[in-house]
Amino acid sequence: MKTEKLFYKNQFLSSCKGILTEINEDGVIFDKTVAYPEGGGQIGDIGYLIREKTNEKIEFFNTTKIKGRNIFLEDFPSIKVENLIVHHIDKEILKTLEIGESFIIKIDTEKRARTTLHHSGLHLALMVLETIRPNIRKSIVGAKITSTYGRLDFATENKFSKDELLLIEEKSNSLIEEGLEIVTFPHKEEKEALYWQCLDYCIPCGGTHCENTKYLGKMKVKRKNIGKTSERLIIELSEIENFRNLYL
Template identity: 30%
Template structure:
């Protein structure tokens, strides 16, 4: 299994690691700061650096062949197993993901409907809500601005699977369920605003989200309303 340093500290942008496997278009490391594609959030990009060479990390994915392992997709001939490397995350891209992902949690607080789809990228975020109710774009923007300005602390903790089972209302997503089998589940908490299972990367205070704008509200189907976010300017 790959030690997932990003789960505990989303501000960590680099770490030393060792190549422990090759395949699936890249290399597996014993530890990493790179978030793998999942939960609607894009995988991190960045670089692997050894004494002799530098490789571009084009994407980060969960291994399909080895549960618990994370594959770093790289350009060029991969480093050999046993090679010590430095992992470096593309910092501006990571920060965009952190801001957008936290902003989607604010949307969940403002819109009390189940979520049936999401996408978090470097340039936009979207969240699909299962409802036939219309959304007021101006009211939603005002709500986001207020929650950002209120500077709510953002943190995470771990609860047992039994605790989650006892509080099924914590799960807002209809399409992505928290991973099972590890005995514990990571929950993201925005103090006084939102609490739900989430494994993604986030800012540490809502003020760090900065200026985000509701760029579009769409009716995707009879029971789906989509909200799209972008950065101001």
């Protein structure tokens, strides 16, 4: 059995009803969820579960994915789809739950919204960076997207200069002000293999994203030296519009 990922049908859903289908040592799995699991560098959602039988409110402090089906598509990274999604809760509470119970699953929309914006903002910065250093995406060796920053790690000995950082920041903020459309769409052969696109720049990504650059506010771009042959690009967003209000 797989978990139905409602965030792919409507990423602005903030809650849903789910039936408990499995309990493991880390948490609980439902037939469906609105909670995005950790993956592709993006942190997992947090929130709480309401146990309908008792109206008990149970915090989940992370969301991850397990199992799934491997896919191998041309010009697309190898990923797993049709995963089970684990909502991590206090281990003591696990002992009290029963398979088949109904729960309401609610996510922390403030954290999701800010993480979503930093994810799209990071792609925008990469889009600009590739006009300066073409095909640098092939050198990406790591990523992290949280509610307060986004970062990309590159395998390169060529450190980012102050002029490059300033150009990335200025151009990204200019694109934000333009209010450009952002679209996500599936691969023609696999609905969970998704792309992110702004203008003519397209990159594989299954994370959550805003639908327009106008929501991104103001971007600050920094670098960090993480080794002789590695370099880190970091973006932080401020003056973010109230994107959270879009959640249902």
